[in-house]
Amino acid sequence: MANQKNKLSGTRRLATPRGGPQPSPGYSSLPPKPGGSPLEPVWLAVWDTLAEPVWLMDREFRIQRCNRAAEELVRHPVVGRRCWEVVHGAREPVPDCLFSKMCLSGCRESAELQVGSRWYNCTVDPIFDRRHRVSGAVHVLWDITGRKLVETSLDKLNEALGRPAAPPATAARGPARFVADGEKRLRRFIKNAPVAVAMFNRDMRYLAASARWVRDLGLQGRPLIGRSHYEVLPEIAVRWHAGCQRGLAGEVQRKTDDRFERADGSVQWLSWESRPWFDPAGAVGGIVIFTEDMTERKQTEQLLRKTNRTLQAVRECHEAMLRARTEKELLDDICRIIVQSGSGRMAWVGFAKTDARKSIRPIALAGPNPEFVKRSGVTWADIPRGRGPTGTAIRTGKPCLCRNTFADPGYAPWREAARRRGYGSLIALPLLAEQHCFGALVIYARQVDGFDVGDQLLFTDLANDLAFGINTLRLRAEHERLEKEIIKSSEREQARIGRDLHDGLCQVLIGAKFRSVYLQKIAGARSSAIAREARALEDILDQAIQQARSVAGGLNPVRVTPAGLAAALRKLAEDVDASHRAHCFCQFPAPVKISDHRAAYHLYRIAQEAVQNALRHGGAKNISITLAREDKRVVLTVKDDGFGMPAAGKKSGMGINNMQTRARLMGGRLEIRRRKRGGTAVSCELPANQKQSHDPFPEQHTGPAQAPDLSGG
16 A cells, blocks of 8 residues: 555646545446436436545546536546546556556555645446446545544654654653653644544543544533543444454554444444554553544445446336337336346336226236235225325326335335335336326335435336336337238238139139030031130130139138248249249248247238239249248248339339238338349348247258249349
């Protein structure tokens, strides 16, 4: 530490943004920049309440943000500059740079830094990205000038007391007199010291105490001189008794962030140091203890840590909203994230029912003791079990906070159950859609008054965003339902037309064919010309019957099973070969099985539509159908050698819209492009999460051996 002090001392001017108290090592991410997030005002409100200078740095030592305390200390802009330029006035990182050490260790690094006449305790905490790599740091300064003055003065006095004959000016007065004068000076210095310090004899009775000592330990108006330290503060832990004895044996002791539980139940955090002082005989006459009240600092650290956890939870919740495909999936993720991040002990989402009892149905829940919610009997009616936070939030459409479940009269029906499960406070946040409340997000904390103003604002914003996400998913689900209904209606109409063609037009054509055959027989003996025309008419009717049957078959529903998709595609190719002047063939590099029957059916219909477009509008002579797996994705491709895609702006039609709708319903992606060698390529790609497996009975047939090359483009 001594080397570190020397290397960091003597800096000309401190001009670095600084911020709040020391954050817990391992911050997960930098706070958002101005204008970049709706949470920015909340973060800045917390950020600027910190009394100590704090600034944030990125991986390149560049200062990204500082709080108001840092700006007041620095007095000129430093954001965007590198820390060594501002703090040390250097052009490159200084030796033993705390930031460089932190990057190597991945944990907090600290040192004492002298800047002019002031001393600071400097700490650097890492900020990690999602891969747990150091992406920056939180830099905090604590003013320890008062403590350093006491240490220095005590060292000098103890040095003089330990060597009474050393000072020439007082040698003639005798060592005993010099020691006695030194002890008086020490008492006088301690009494007027600017920090909390006290002097004790070997019996741990007070000889002197500073005004700061009296104030920090709450000893105002109580006589101290001559009284035992253990009598004045009977709550002192036994471990401190042993520490005092080691100090009386001549040992210098230090402890930072020591928890001191007071007699009134409060907790005080102290950093302390004890040093021996010497009597005229050169023996230890007692100890001097000085303390620094770190309670406010610890509370601020906890506030930073808690705010950071809440911010991270809110960010993860927003990411979950972007990923979610269903309402249930979204709600489960939100509750899980809130609990796993430590922002809440339990979280659940309930929807308001419109039954006579006005009950609330739990939809998603995360955390211990789920039966607490299931058996709570909570309602949003204006009755005792509806006047709790959840019922009130739904009934009024406003957030409702229960600061203390053990004392809040509105929480009486659930008090004992909450006490057993360790729920000290909770917040209920309404979920609103167009000013109508349809449910609530409820978060429980372990401690009493577990939600400060920042938490309330953050969680309120989260609930509003969650309600928006739920409404968006519901609209998406309704849109998909309507699309499916449209497709079903279209397929029903196609099936009707197909049946009409098969049962009506096909039968008429067959009847006409029989008449032409009969005409051929009658005319055969009389006129060869009439017979030839009758045979030609028969051929034409055969083609018309075949085409009508093909159209009817294409319009009628095709039963496509997951394992039989390949067979259905081959049948489609065979029908094209049989009824059109075009060659259609299949290519299956490896067997592919689609687990979802609906997805298999949609893929077949997309292939069918693409083939019909190639025949009707593209004039294709060769068509290939390929079904394959690519990086766990299922890809269906239909290529042809026809005229190609129409001009830009003219390629949208009912068939293409139908294919795009089917791809969207599967969560897939449809692409239609012009091939380099001419013709069109239609491909539909299913996402990687589409379950698939090998066909247990693979078919080796992949189309005609002499199939034309349609692989290009």
